[in-house]
Amino acid sequence: MKVEQIERKRIRQFKIRGLKKEDLLPLHDLLQKYDYCEKTVFGKLGADDIDDILVNYLPAYLEIHLKENSPIDRLVKIFILARHLDDDEIKGLLEDVHIEKLMDVGVLDRDEMGYFSNVAIFPCKWAFLATDHMFTTAFHPNSVYPLGMDSYVLARALIDGKFQNTLDMCCGCGVHGILAARQSRKVTGIDKNPRAVNFARFNALLNQLENVEFRSGDIYEPVEDKDFDWIIANPPFVPSPEKTLYFRHGSESGEGISKSVIAGIPDHLRDYGYAQIVTSMVMRDGEDYLKKISGWLGDEHFHILALGTRFGPIHRYILNHVTTDVRSPEYYRDIVTWVKSYRKGGIISIGDGLLNFKRTHEKESISEFRNFRMPKPGQDIEIKQILDYMDIYDDNEEFDKLLELAFEISGDVQFCWQGKKPSGEVSYGALFNPGAVFEGVLNGENERVIFDILFEGTRSGKEIKAKFEDRLKDSSASKDETFQRAFLNVLKEGIIRSI
Numbered sequence: 001m002k003v004e005q006i007e008r009k010r011i012r013q014f015k016i017r018g019l020k021k022e023d024l025l026p027l028h029d030l031l032q033k034y035d036y037c038e039k040t041v042f043g044k045l046g047a048d049d050i051d052d053i054l055v056n057y058l059p060a061y062l063e064i065h066l067k068e069n070s071p072i073d074r075l076v077k078i079f080i081l082a083r084h085l086d087d088d089e090i091k092g093l094l095e096d097v098h099i100e101k102l103m104d105v106g107v108l109d110r111d112e113m114g115y116f117s118n119v120a121i122f123p124c125k126w127a128f129l130a131t132d133h134m135f136t137t138a139f140h141p142n143s144v145y146p147l148g149m150d151s152y153v154l155a156r157a158l159i160d161g162k163f164q165n166t167l168d169m170c171c172g173c174g175v176h177g178i179l180a181a182r183q184s185r186k187v188t189g190i191d192k193n194p195r196a197v198n199f200a201r202f203n204a205l206l207n208q209l210e211n212v213e214f215r216s217g218d219i220y221e222p223v224e225d226k227d228f229d230w231i232i233a234n235p236p237f238v239p240s241p242e243k244t245l246y247f248r249h250g251s252e253s254g255e256g257i258s259k260s261v262i263a264g265i266p267d268h269l270r271d272y273g274y275a276q277i278v279t280s281m282v283m284r285d286g287e288d289y290l291k292k293i294s295g296w297l298g299d300e301h302f303h304i305l306a307l308g309t310r311f312g313p314i315h316r317y318i319l320n321h322v323t324t325d326v327r328s329p330e331y332y333r334d335i336v337t338w339v340k341s342y343r344k345g346g347i348i349s350i351g352d353g354l355l356n357f358k359r360t361h362e363k364e365s366i367s368e369f370r371n372f373r374m375p376k377p378g379q380d381i382e383i384k385q386i387l388d389y390m391d392i393y394d395d396n397e398e399f400d401k402l403l404e405l406a407f408e409i410s411g412d413v414q415f416c417w418q419g420k421k422p423s424g425e426v427s428y429g430a431l432f433n434p435g436a437v438f439e440g441v442l443n444g445e446n447e448r449v450i451f452d453i454l455f456e457g458t459r460s461g462k463e464i465k466a467k468f469e470d471r472l473k474d475s476s477a478s479k480d481e482t483f484q485r486a487f488l489n490v491l492k493e494g495i496i497r498s499i
């Protein structure tokens with residue numbers, strides 16, 4: 001079969017009707033048996049993370065990395081690298097009946113070179129996600145997004161908590177809805193691309209889940225009169241003069257879909273609910289980013305925690321996202337079109353971002369921008385705690401509960417010191433682990449006093465407060481209020497933590 005014929009087969013839909021989760025259990029168990037997780041699969045390809053797996057490196061993956069051809073090597077070949085397996089190779093993995101079932105559903109196929117998979121399967125935390133192949137000749141408008149760094153970052157930042165109704169907006173293969181299912185009574189996923197919805201339904205069955213439902217439609221349209229206590233979204237966010245890929249192109253501003261998703265939050269998120277959106281952070285000359293985002297939410301009260309990283313000039317971003325083949329005559333024209341479009345929109349730099357919201361009912365809204373580092377596989381970002389600390393700023397009762405706990409300097413602080421500058425002034429510092437997701441800063445004298453109190457070791461919240469008040473003997477400010485603010489600041493910065 002020619003490559004083009006295989007590609008045509010690959011854009012077919014799964015046969016979902018009548019398919020039961022039990023039918024996919026052998027595939028699920030096979031992946032689990034050979035430890036098909038992020039660490040193993042990325043590690044097999046010499047990669048630390050998904051963005052280290054590079055399509056052009058294929059010959060080395062096949063000839064060097066997977067030379068041993070062990071069962072996990074074969075799984076990586078067929079499900080990540082989109083290669084063929086011969087009869088013996090596949091039969092050493094699955095029984096004949098299960099191979100037939102997977103062929104019938106549309107996962108496996110065969111030609112004169114052997115068996116191949118119509119889909120890629122990515123491990124993400126505990127789940128397995130079928131998508132279109134990343135090792136493919138070309139994407140088409142309805143391609144189902146192969147998990148990218150954006151998908152993994154959101155997966156690693158998912159709020160740690162229990163929820164009633166969760167919404168996975170722009171769900172693609174359903175990765176975040178599926179991961180959220182273990183924490184939610186019910187999950188609904190929405191995608192405009194019916195092919196993606198088909199993949200997501202397949203993935204719910206593959207992961208043996210029953211509390212997840214996927215619908216196709218435009219943004220909130222399929223759930224117009226419903227509300228949720230957790231909204232998760234990875235909308236297309238690339239600023240682009242092209243409209244060719246559903247999963248990528250997010251209008252010339254890059255914000256077309258993200259803005260609609262954020263503007264719909266007040267109508268669909270319950271009080272004290274959380275929303276998380278992964279997006280490009282598009283920076284424009286003279287624009288206040290946080291003000292823009294809070295403007296999209298209207299008059300309702302929300303805390304906003306905007307996390308940004310890897311900001312860079314637009315040419316790097318454009319070169320990473322223009323889809324035209326570099327050897328084609330259109331390439332020259334397209335690069336110029338993209339740059340003109342970015343300039344027209346006033347875009348000066350673009351980074352990777354994660355926007356987190358908590359609906360605060362009537363509490364004072366707090367908006368904050370922080371830099372973060374991309375979390376590694378297995379590393380989770382603690383978003384809920386930071387949003388919850390914001391919530392306690394004007395809530396004495398909640399703050400008193402917090403003080404019942406014991407605290408210490410955070411494990412992310414590798415080294416801290418307290419010394420004197422040549423001028424005689426006392427100086428404080430903290431050096432964070434190179435792998436820490438956040439690097440906090442000790443802003444303000446009161447925050448430094450708390451750090452100083454904890455310098456010697458663990459203390460109860462009440463003890464810290466008493467010592468702090470002792471130190472502030474001469475202050476005329478309200479000690480309670482001053483302490484509350486400073487204490488929540490050091491917690492929010494990740495400089496100290498509760499144990």
Ligand SMILES: C[S@@+](CC[C@H](N)C(=O)[O-])C[C@H]1O[C@@H](n2cnc3c(N)ncnc32)[C@H](O)[C@@H]1O
Pocket residue numbers: 144145146147148150151169170171172173174175176190191192193196217218219233234235236237246247248257
């Ligand atoms: C970047 S992909 C993310 C897929 C998946 N959530 C993930 O993280 O891997 C964006 C998804 O948004 C979908 N999409 C684009 N426009 C949409 C719209 N107007 N309403 C709903 N979904 C949309 C695309 O089909 C695509 O699946």
